[in-house]
Amino acid sequence: MTTGAYKASATGAPRDGAASGAATVPELLQAQRIAGDHSAVIELQRDAAATTTRASLTDSIGRLAAGLQASGQHRGGRVVLLAPNDTHWIVAALGVISAGGVLVPLDTQMPREDLVHVLADCAPHIVLTTTGLRARLPADGSNASVYHLDGDDAAADSWLALFGKQPAIPATAPDTPAAIFYTSGTTGPPKGVPLTHANLASNVEALCAQGLADARDRVLVPLPFHHVYPFTLGILTSLTLGAPIIVPFSLVGPQILRALQIGRPTVMLGVPRLAEALWSGLEARVTARGRMAAGLFHGLLQVSQLTRRIGLPAGRRLFAGLHRRLAPSLRLVVVGGAALDPGLGRRLQGLGWEVATGYGLTETSPILTYNPPDRLRLECAGMPLPGVELTIGEPRAEDGSGEVLARGPNVFAGYWNLPEKTAAAFTPEGWFRTGDRGWLDADGYLHLAGRRSAMIVLAGGENVDPERVEKAIAAAAEVREAGVIADQGRLAAVVVPEPGVVRGLSAAELRGRISAALSRTLADLPSHHRPGLLRVTPDPLPRTRLGKLRRHKLRELFQRLGDADRAAAPDAGPLAPERMAPEDRQLLSDPAAAQTWRYLCERFPEHHLTPDTRLAQDLGLDSLSWVDLTLALSDRAGIDLDNAAIARVETVRDLLGEAAGATGTAGSGRPLVEEIADPERVLRPEETALLAEPGALRRALAPLVAGFVRLGLRSFLRIEVRGSLPPGGPYLIAPRHLSALDPLVLLEALRGHSPASLRWAAWTGVLFSSRLRRWFSRQAGVLPIDPGAAPRSSLALAVACLRRGSSLVWFPEGQRSPDGALQPLRPGIGVLLRVQPVPVIPVWIGGTREALPPGRLLPRPARACVRIGEPIDADEYGDDPGKIVDSVHARLVALGNARPGAQ
Template sequence: MTTQTIPELLSASPVDLDRPAIVELTRDAVQTVSRGEVLDLAGRLSAGLVAAGLERGDRIAIIAPNGVRWVVSALGVIRAGGVLVPLDTQMPDEDLAHALVDAAPRWLFTTSALAERLPQREALADVRRYRFDAPDDESDAWSQLLAADPGPSLAQAGDLATIFYTSGTTGPPKGVPLTHGNLTSNIEALCAEGMADGKDRVLVPLPFHHVYPFTVGILVPLSLGATIVVPFSLVGPQIVRALHDGEASIMLGVPRLFEAIWTALAGRVAERGRVPAALFRGLLALSIAARARLGWRLGRRLFASLHQRLGSSLRLMVSGGAALDPTLGRRLQGLGWEVATGYGLSETSPILTLNRPDRIRLESAGLPLANVELRIAEAEGPGEVLARGPNVFGGYWQLPEKTAKVLDEQGWFRTGDVGRLDADGYLHLQGRASAMIVLSGGENVDPERVEKVLGAADEIREAGVLAHGDRLAAVIVPEDRVIRETDGTAALRERVGQVMRDAARALPSHHRPGVLRVALDPLPRTRLGKLRRHKLEALFARLASEDLDQATMAAPIAIQDMSPEDQQLLSDPAAEGAWRYLAERFSDRRLTPDTSLALDLDIDSLGWVDLTLALRDRAGIELEDAAIARVETVRDLLREASASASVDSAGEDLITALADPERILNPEQQAWLAPRGAIRTLAARLLLGLSRLTTRSLIRLEVRGRIPAAGPYLVAPRHLSSLDPVMLAQVVTARQLDSIYWAGWTGILFANPVSRWFSRVAQVLPIDPGAAPRASLALGAACLERGFSLVWFPEGRRSEDGSLQAFRPGVGLLLRAHPVPVVPVWIDGTREAMPPGRWFPRPGRVRIVIGDPIPVDELGGDEREIVRLIEKRVAALGAE
C-alpha cells in the first residue's frame, strides 16, 4: 500500500464518471448525483475556498444533516488543503461550544435552522458562516463559494485531513486529528477485504459527523465506485424507504439500529397472533440451525416476503460503533442477510479489526486488518488492547498530556478496551478498562455486564451502574407504564427496587447494586448509544438531592435529554414539527416519547380529529387512517409523522381530498351510501311508525321551526342523549327521511349484525373519528356531494353535564369541501327522558328549536370560523 491523499485515492479509481455516486432521498422523491458531478462540485468548492483566502491547515466546520452538499463540502475542504471539522447536529450546547472554540474554524457550513442554535461566543465572532439552504443570491449562501472551474488538489499525505470530536463518554469532547495518510491507509485496507465493489449501493443511516460513517460510509464507497444511499432522515420509516427505493445492497449501522429493526419485526409478528408468531420462531430457528450445522443459507427463501418488503437487493448488514450481540447477529443471518462487524476507535481512523461474513465469529471482534498490529498489554490473561499501524493518529488536538497517556514512543496506542487474542488471531473484547469498577475487596465489576442484566427486566427501560463510596449503585429508568401505574414517588422506588433485586439474582453477589436512584428520563448517551459515564455520575448526585415529585414529572422532556434514537427521530422535520406542537399543547404534562396519547394525554377518538388537523396546520403533515390505527405512544406518532407525506409536497391537503371523497372510500364504505332498495325502505317506514307510536305515548314534543323540504343541507343539532336522533326523526316527513343520512358512532350503531342492519335501514353512516377520521369525513362529504342531506352532531358526543360542548372541527372541514346551508337545532329534555345507561325512554317533555338555515355565503373563512358560527347560532337558539 502506498501513502497518498484522499483526492489522489479517489482520482486513481478507474470509475465511470457517469455512475451514480450519491442517491439522496427527499421527502417525496429520489435524486441521483453522478460521480462526475460530485467531483466537479468538490473541485469548484476547493477553488472557491482558496480564492476566498483558505490556507493549508485552516479548519472548516460542518454542522448540518447528511446530504450531497455535506459530502461535497467534505471533499472540497480536504482537496483545498483545509482541515474538515464535522460536528454533531445534536451535540449538547456546552459540548458544541467547547468543540468550536477548541477547533477555532475560520469557516462554518450549516443550515438556516441549525444556525439559530450556534453558540454566541466572542471567540467565534470572526467565523464566516455559510448556509447550505440559503438562496443562491444571498451573501452567506454556500453556493457563493463555488468557483467556475475546479482547482487542483493542494493536500499532501502528511497533512491533517479532519478533526473528529469524540462523543465525550468520560469528559468534554476531545479533538482527534487524522491525516490523509491515516484515513487512506484504512480505506485501502478495507477495500482490499473484497466485501464490496463498484456495483454495490451502500445505505448510510448514520450521521456523517462520526468517523465510522465518514470513512466506511463515504470514502470507501467512493473509492470503490459504489453508490452512497442517503435517507431523507435517520429514522425508521425513512430508513426502510431508503432501503427499498434506493435499492441498497449494503446497510451500515450500529447495534442499536439493528436491535430496533429486530424489535419492530418481532413486534409485528407478535401482533398477528400466536400461530403466526410460533411459525415465525420455528422457521427462524430452522434457518439458524441449518446455517450453523450444514452451511445452508435458507433465510432468503423462508422469509422472501420480508426481503421484498424491506428491499430485495439488501444482502449485507455491517455493524460497527459497538459490539453486536451475537444472538442478534445470528437472527439477522437466519433471516437471510449476511452480517459483518468491525471494531475500532476514532483514534484509529477507525477500523482495527474486521469480522468478514465468510469467516465471521460473532462472539469476537474479528481479525486485525492487514496493516494493523495488535497486542495485549498483560503477558498473561486478558489485558488492555494495544494497536499500531498507519491508521493510528498522532495525538489529541492541543492535549499533549492526554496524548502521552495513550501513545508510547513506539507508536502503540492504548485503546482503553480490555480483551484477549485467541489462537486464530481473533480479538475478544471484555469491556472498557476506564469503566471497570474496582471495589475495596479487590473485586472487579464490569458495569456493562450488570447494566445488560438489569436492562433485560421487563419493567426496566435502561440501567446505569457506577461506584458510590465502596458500594455498587444503579440509576434505573423504569418503563413508562410502570411510572403510570405506580402511585407516588415512594411506591415507584419500592417497585423499581424490587424489580432490580429480582433481576440482580442472576449476577454474582459483588455485582449486585446496593444503592438505587430512579430517573424518569433517558440516561445520557452518545449518538452511538454509549453511556456517558461522567454525566451518569452527575445525574446520580442530582437524583440524591431531588425528589420525583409532580413538578419534575409535569413538563415535556427536553430534546437534548432524550435517548439518541429519539433525538435522531426528531432530526426529521415532520417529526420535530409534531413534537413541538405536542410540547406546546401539553406544556403542563409529563410528555416523553413513551407517553400514551390515550392514557396520559386523554386524546380519545374525537380528539384525533383535532390532533390531525393541528398536525396538518402546524407540522404540514397528513396522517392516513391506517397510520392512526398504529399509534399508541408519542413515539409512534412521531414515526408516522416522519413517514407521512407533507401537505405541500403531496400537493393536496385534507380539504382538497374531501372535494373528491369517493377516492378516499373503499367499496365497503361506499356501500353505505347505496340506495336502500324496496325491502329496506319498507322496513324503514315500519321502524319510523313504531318509533313515533312509542315516543308520542311517552314524550310530549314541542317543536318550533321546521327542517327545509328540499336539500341538500346539513343539520347541526345539540347532543344530549341517544334519544336525540329519534326525536329529530319525528319532525320530518317520511319522504324527507329518504334523502337524509345520519352520522353515527361505530362503537354503538355498528357493534353487531343487528345494529348494523338497523343502521343500514335508517341510513346511518359509520363514523369513527379515532381510527378513521379521513374515511369518516369522506363519508359525510360523499353524502353531500351526492345531493343528500346530512345530520351531523358537531359536539361529537353526548354532553355529560347538559351544557353545550365545544364543537369539533369536522363539521367545518365538511362544509369547506362541500358548502351547503346549515340548519342549527337546539334540543333539550332528551337527557332527562333517556339519560346515559338507559335503553328505553321514560315519560317527559322534549323541546326542539329549529333555526333558520345559515346560507352558504355566510360560511366563508376557514373551518374554525365555520365551526364558531354554527356553535354561536345553536347556542342562540337555546337562549330564546
Template sequence: MQTTSVPALIRAAEVSRDQTALLAFTAHGLRRLSRGELLDTATQLARTFRDAGLGRGDRIMIQAPNSVEWVVIALATLINGSILVPVDAQMGAADLAHVLADADPARVYTTAALRQALPASLPARIIELDTLTLPAPDAPANAMPDATTEAAVAPEDVAAVFYTSGTTGPPKGVPLTHTNLTSNVQALLEERIAGADDRVLLPLPLHHVYPFSIGLLTVLTVGATLIMPRSLVGPRIAEALGEGEATILLGVPRLYEALWNRLESRLTGGKAGRRRLLHGVIGLCSTLQTRLGHQPGRWLFRPVMKRLAPRLRLAVSGGAALDPAVGARLEALGWTVATGYGLTETSPILTLNAPGEARLDTAGRALPGVALRIVDGEVRARGPNVFAGYWNNPVDPDEVFDAEGWFRTGDAGRIDDDGYLHLAGRLSSTIVLPGGENIDPERIERVLNAQTAIREAGVLETNGRLAAVVVPEPDSEGDPQAEAEAAVDAAQGELPGHHALGDVQFSADPLPRTRLGKLRRPHLARLYEDLRAGTRRVEQRPIDPEDMAPEDQALLADATAAATLQYLTERFAEHRLTPDSRLSRDLGLDSLSWVDMGIALRERAGVELGDEAIGRVETVRDLLQEVIQADLAMGDDDDRAGQSLIQALQSPEALLGDADRRALAPRGPLRHGAARLALGGCRLLNRLFARIEIDGEWPEGGPYLITPRHASAYDPIALTAALSRERMEPLFWAGWTGLLFSSAWRRAFSRVARILPIDPGAAPRRSLALAAATLERGHSLVWFPEGQRATDQALQPLRPGIGLLLAAHPVPVVPVWIEGTQHVLPIGHVIPRRGAIRIRIGPPINPSEYGDDRRHIVECVGSALNALGDEDRSNE
C-alpha cells in the same frame, strides 16, 4: 501499504466519471450526482476556499444533518488541504461551546435552524446550507484534484478533527491525518467488502468517523454508489432501502435491533405463539446454515425481505458491539452480516468480521497493517491508522500510549488461537466491588435488556454495591414498572450471585447515550442519583432532545416530525412529554379529538394520517414515525399530495368501501318494516317518559344538516318527536361506533335506523366521507357537532369536522337546541325517568352566510346554537 492523501486515493480509482456516485433522497425529490459532477463541484468549491484565503491547516466546521452539500464541502476541504471539523447537529450547548473554542474554526457551515445555537460573537464566517448555492461543476475533465492542489496536501497533514462523544467528559478532538484515513480505507478494500457495482445505504450521521470513513471515503474510493436517506428515521431508511435498491446497509447495532423488532412485530402480530414459531424457524435456519453452509432463510423469507430491501445482501454493523443473537437472526433471514471494532482514534477500524467468515461472538481479526496485543488485559494497537495524540493535548500522552508507542484502547479483551479478538467491555467501566470481584456491567445489561418487559438498562456502582437504572417497556400489557420489576428478578436468576443488584431505580426517560448508542456512564450516575433522591423532574416539561435516545433524536431531524412535536408541546403544555407518552392514557386524547389532531397535523406538518395509520398510533414516538411515513407517501403521489382533505371530501365516494356503500343503500322491505317498529318504539318511550315541547319549523326540501345540541343519550329519541314519518324516511344519523356498533344487536339496530358508523378516533377520513356521501346523495343528516355529551348547561366546543364537511358540501344547516333530556336520562343511567323536554328548531343557516372557511363555519354554527340556548333560557 502506500501512504497517500484522501484526494489522491479517490482520484486513483479506475471508475467512470458517469458512474452514479451519490443518490440523495431529499425533501425536493431524488438528487443524483455522477462521480464527475460530485468531484468537479468539490474541486470548484476548493478553489473558492483558496480565493477566500482559506488554506492549509485552516479549520472548516460543518454542523448540519447529512446532505449533498455536506459531502461536497467535506471533499472540498480535503482537496484544499484545510482541516475538516464535523460536528454533531444535535450537540448540546455546553459541548458545542467547548468545541468551538477548542477547534477555532475559520468558517462554519450550518443550517438556519441550528445557527441560533452559535454564539453571536463567533469570529468565524457562518454560512447557512439552506441557501447555499454550490459552484457549477465546470472544471476540466481530470479535475479531481489538479496538480497544484494535490501537491499542497501531504499524507502527514491533518485531514479532519473528529470530536469524541463525551461519554466521560467534554468532547476531545481527535486529529486524523490523510495517512490515518487512507490506510484504513486501503485495508478495508483488501477485504473486498464492496465493489463498484454496489449501492451502499448510509443511515448514519457523517460527523462520526465510522460513517465518514467507511460510508463516504471507502465508497468513493471503490467507485460504488452512496445512498443517503432523507433523514435518519425508520420510514425514510425503508424508503431508501427499497427505492435506492441498496445492496449494502451500513448501520449500528441499535438500527439492526430496531429492524429486527419491526420485522418480528410484523411477522407475529405481537402474538406469543407466533413469536415462538418464528424464533423456532429462525433457529432452524441458523443451524442448517452453520452445518450446510447455505442460507435457507434467503428463499424462505424472500417475500418479506423483498418488500423491505429487495437487493440487500450485506449488513455491516459498527460503532458498538452487535448482539450476536441479533446478527444470527439477520443472517437466518438471508443477509450476510459483517461487523467491525475500533475507535475514533484508530480511523476507525482495528478488527473486522469479514463477510462469509464472521464469528459474531467475537470482534473479528485485525485488519491488514494493524497489530494488536493484550497487556494487563487491555487491548493495545499499533498501525498507520492510529492517531498521534489529541488536539491541543487535553490528555497526558503517557496515558494514551505506552512506553513502546502502542495505543491504549481502554478495552478489555483477549485474542484466541485463530486471531479473533474477544472483548470484555471498557476497563474504565469495570466495577470492582469491596470483595475484589471484577464486574463487567455490560454483561448484566445484556441479560436485563433481553427481558421483554425492559426497554433498556444501565448498571453502575454506588456505595460498594451494584445498582441499575431500568427503563420499563411501555408497551407492556399491565403495569409497566411492576412487570419490569418482575423481569429484573427473573434476570438476576440467570446471573452469578456476586452480580446481584442492590438497588434498582426506574426511569420514564431513555438512558443517556451517544448518537451511535453508547451509554454515557457519568450521565447515568447522575440520573441514578436524581431518581434515588426524588429530584428527577417529573412535572410537565417539553421533550428535551438531549434526554432522548439517539433514534428518537433522529426523528426530530425530519421537518415533519419536528413540526408535529412542536404542535404536541403547545397543545399538551400542561403534561410531561416523552417519546413513550401515550396519547390516550397519559395525554387524555379521546377518540373524537383525532379530528382536531388531523386538522392540526395538516396545517402544522402538512400531512394527513390515514385510518390505518391512526390505528397504529399509541405513543408520541408512534405518531412521529407515522407522520414521517405519511409525508413520504404523499411525496410519492404529487396529485394526492396537492389535495386537501376538503378537496378529497368533494368526491367522497372514492373514499368509501363496499361496507360503507351498503350502509348508504336504500332499505329493503324487511328493514323498512323494522325501521317503522323502531320509530314506534321511540315514540312510545316519549309518551311514557317525556313531555315534549317543540318550537320552530323544519325547512322544506333538502338536503340539509341538522346540528342538535347534545345533552343526553336520549337526544335522538326525543328528536324523533319533532320529525314526521315522511321527514324520517330519507334521514340519516351520525352515531359513534363505540356505543351504537359495539355489539351485534346494536349494529343491527343501527343499520335499521340508518345510523352511520362515525369513529373520528380510528377512521376520521372515512367518517367524514360517509357524511359527505350522504349529503351528496340528497339525504339530510343529523350530526351532533359537539362530539360528546355536555356536562353542564353550556354548549361544548364544536369539533372541526363540521367545518370540513360543510366546506366540501355546502348545504343549509338547521341548528337545534335540546333542553331537558339530561334530566330524563342522565349520564350513567339506562332507564329514563319522567321529565319535560324542549326542542327549539332554529332558522336554517344558508351556505352564503357561513362561506367556505371551515373555521368560520364552526363559529357560525356555534353562534346559532348559543343564540337558541340564550333564547330558551330567557323564556324560562
C-alpha cells in the same frame, strides 16, 4: 508488553472495485472507473427522492475545491461543517478535503459550551452551516466566514459563492491532515483527532479489499455523517466502490424503514441500538398477531438458525414475505460503534441477513478489526484489518488479557493541540493505547474484556465517563451522592438526596426536586452524559472501605429500586429535549415529530411529558380525543395518521415515530383549512367517485329503502317530530347522537326531503367494512368520513359534497354518547364550516337510547322525539373554527332544554 504481535494479511478474493493503491481522498474517489450517469447519492425527501449522479457529484466537489483555492483558502485551513445529513454535506466535506483544506465535521446537537470550545480550538477559516443552525454559532470570538448550505442561492453568504466555474483538484500529500474529528469529551472538553489522507485512505483501501460490496450495491447510511464511522465506511468506502449512498429523510425509525423499502439498499450501516430497534419492531408486530403467529415465527427462526449451522441457510426463503415488506433488497447489515449482542446477531442471521461487525476508535480512522460474514464470530471483536497490527500490553498470567495496543497506517499521530495527552496515548515503542482490555486467540481474533477504567459505552457508541457525571450530580445542593450505570443502552443514575431535602415531600415531589437539580448541574455536560433514567434512594450507595463505588452492587440496587414507571421523573412539566436519550433527541430532529412534540407540550403543560408517557393511561386520551389530536397534528405538523398508525400508538415516542414516518400530504406544510379548500387536489379518484350524481338504481332504490325503514321503525318506535327542514340547500344537518337508530329515526323525520339528495357521514369501520356493506353504503349516499383517522381526506370529501349541492348529515359528537348526555362536539365541524360556510340545522334526538342502547343487538319498544331547530346562518357562527363548534353546541343545548318530556 508481549514481544510478539499478530499482523493480519489480506484474505479473500477481492470483488470489483477492490484496492487500488490510492493514498489520498481524491485518489480514492478517482480510483474506480464509474460511469458518469451511475447514481452516487440517493437522498430521500418527505414524499420523493432526489438522485445525484456520479458526474454531477464529482463536478460539484471539483468546483468547490477550485473555488476554495481561488478564494485564498490555503492548504491546511480548517473548515467547520455543522449541518444535517444530505447531499450538500457530502459535497461540502469532500470539496474541502479535495482542496487541501482540513474538514472539521461537528455534531448539530453539540452542547453550546463544547461548540464554543471546538471553534476556539480548531480556529476555522470558514464555517459551512444552515440558516437554522447559524444561531448556534457564538456571536463573537471567531473570525471565520460563515456560509449557508441552504437559503437563497444568490445571497452573498450562500456556499455557492465559493464554487469555481471549472472543477480543479490539486495534488495533495498523503501525510497532510484531511479532517479533525472531535471526540465526545469523556474526560473533559472534546479532543480533536486529526486524521491524514493516508490514515483514511489506508482504512478505506483495506475495507474495499475484503470484497464485501461493490458498485452493484446500494448503501443505506442512517447515521450522522460527522462521526468517523459513517464518514469512512458510509461515504468514502461507498464512493470508492461506486456503490450509491442512500440518505434517509431523517435519522428516525420510520424514515429508516421507509428508506429500506423505497431506497432498496443491499447494505445498511448501523449501530447496536438500530439493530435492536429493528428486531424489537419485528417481534412486536408478530406478537400482536396472536400466540399462534408468534409461535410460528419463533419456530421458523429456530429452524433457520439450525440450518445455518449446518451450512444450509434458509432464512431468506423462510422469511421471504418479511423481506418483501420490510427490506426487499437488503442482504448485509454492518454493525459498528459498540459491541453487538451475539444473540441478536444470530437472530438477524436467522431472518436471512448477513451480518458483519467491526471494532475501532476515532483515532484509528476508525476500523481496527472486522468480522466478515463468511468468518463471523459474534462473541469477539474480529480479526485485524490488513495493515493493522495488534498486541496486548502487560497481559495477565491467568487469562492473557491486557490493554489492546495498535499500530498501522490508519492510526493517527496525535491529538490536536494536546501534546501531553498525545504522549500518554502512545507507548515508547509507538503503539497506540486503545484503553480497552482484551486478548488475541490462536486464530488471531480479538476478544474484548471491557474498558481499563469504568468507562461506559452506550448502545449508540457514545463514551461516557461515569465519574465525571457522578461528580457533576453530587455538586447539586440537593444531592449527597450519586452513582451512574448503563441500563439497556441508556445512561441511568441512582441518587441519594440530602436528608433535609426529603422532609415533607412526597416521592413524586422528591423526584421532581432532584430532577430539576440535575437539569441545572448537568446543563454544561454533553447531552449523552445526562441520565435519561433517575432513581432516588435514601440509603447510602455501596462502596469499598476506600470510598470507591462497587458498581456491580450499584446495579443490583438500581434494579431493586423499581421499574421504569416509578423511576420516571414526576409531574413537573414536559421533559426538556436535551435531557432525552440520544435516539429520542434524534427523533425530534424530524420536523413533523418536533411539531407534534411542541403541540403535546402545549396541550398537556401540567403533565410530566416524556417519550415514555402513555397516551391513554397517563394523558387520558380516548377515542374521542384522537379526533382533536389528529386534526391538530394535521394542521400543525402537516401529517395524516390513518387507523393502522393510530392502532400502533401507545406512548408519546410511538406517536412521534408515526409522525416522523407519515407521508402523503405531510410535506406540504400548508394549514389544514388551506388544504381542504381545494378538495379535488386532496381526494383520490376513488373518493371523488363517491360524489357522483345518483344513478338510476340509486334514485329508484332510495324511496323504496326509505319506505321500508319507516315501516320497520313504526313496529316498535313511536316518533314525534317537531320542526322541519327549510327549503333549498345545501346545508349541514347536525344531529345529537345517542344510538345506532339515530340515522333511521332522522330519515323518518326528514320525510318530504328527497333521500337521493342527502349524504350521510358515517364511520368507515362499520358501513365500509365488507364488500356488501360498501355497496349498500354507496347506494344509500353514505360518505366514509373518519375525522379521527384521516382528517384531510375526510374533511375534503365533506367540503366537496357541500360544494356540489348535496346536504350532509354530520354527527358532530363523533360517536354515540356513552351516558346519554350531550358530549363535547369534535372540532371537525368547525374546520368544515370554516372552509365551506353553509347553514347548520341543529337536530335534537331523544328516546333512541332507550330503544337501542349501545351494546344491545335488538331494539325494544319506546318513544322517540326529533326536534329540528332553526338554521344557524354563516354570519351567526363566523369563521373561527372554535367559535363555530361553540355556536353549534350552544344551539343544541338550547334545543334540548326547550323540549318537553323525557329524553
